[in-house]
Amino acid sequence: MGKLDNKIAVVTGGGSGIGRAITERFAAEGAFVALLDFNEEQATETVDAIKSSGGKVQFYKCDVSDGAGIQTIFESLKAEHGPLDVLVNNAGIAAVGNVETCTEEELDRIYNVNVKGVFNCLKAGIPQMVENGGGSIVNLASIASSIGIPDRFAYSMSKGAAYTMTLSVATDYVDKGIRCNSISPARVHTPFVDGFIAKNYPGEEEEMFKKLSATQPIGRMGKPEEIANMALFLASEEAAFITGTDFPVDGGFLKIKK
Known part of the structure; x- marks a missing residue:
């Protein structure tokens, strides 16, 4: 038995990097994975690889900052496959600069994907989980959520929001059977990096x-697969007693000083 057998999962930004590793791992553990991504080429490569291994996955092209579009996708997913069990908010973009060099346009760009994108998926997915009697949400935060990183003003703002949205959702829905946790990676070697x-x-x-x-x-x-291992744990019943917690997967970045 796979750890996610018969579960319906959404992974945003699931076409490459950490998102691809999570999508592949979830499918290997028996989940049907809805892969949401803006990059059609990368997503198609991931879907083809998963299907060739016998996994269950479907690609939905989207922009996570488009609330109406996200709502339509989640409704279609429910109609075709049933209500959502697992949501991984992984889609994100980065920016370099401090508060003086960050423009209003750059701040809006980061906010729309990294903050509003998470909000849109939470807003569309949580009602399905409530109806379904519970579920697990994993938000990709960052070490930048809890420590100052030079020249990462807008990015740190957005990842701090991902962390605090995790706490809010965990608090508001603990009596609905919904667990919400976050992962804070340090630097992970991906094509994005x-x-x-x-x-x-x-x-x-x-x-x-x-x-x-x-x-x-x-x-x-870090390796994308190492983040995927934590996401799988938090999504599975092995983490049934865990909610409202951030998990650094950071090679000792936050706690070890050299």
Whole structure:
């Protein structure tokens, strides 16, 4: 028996990086996974890989900042497959800069995806979980939710919101059988990170990769699969007594000083 047999799960940003690892792991554990992503090419590659291994997955192209579009997708998912059991709010974008260099447009861009996107999926998914007698929500926060990171003003704002939304939902729905937790990764090596370094540090890619890797006391960046392992645990019945908690998966970043 898989840990998520017969469960209906939504993973946002599920086409690449951490989201892909979570989608693949959930499908391998027996869930039907609705993969929500803006990037059709990456999502299609992920879907094809999962289906070739016998997993159950369906791609829904969307922009998580579009509340009406998200509501339509969640309603369609329920009509086709039944009410939601697991929601993973993984979709996110990043930005470099402090409060002086951050523009209003950049702040809105980060907010729309990283904060409003989480809100839209919570608003669409929670009523289904209430109707279904419960469920598990996993929000992707960040070490930036609880510690200052240089030149990450807008991003840190958004991930702080992801963490506090986790606490609010856990509090408001604990008597409805809904558990809500968050994961706070440190730096995880994904194509997103490679693209981020290339965009913001052109000509310094190798040097910046080594520098960013070294900030984790364990001596390397995390792997997407390591975040997926925690997401699976929190989504499964093994975590039935856990809610309202943030789980750093950070190579010792928050607690170990070198």
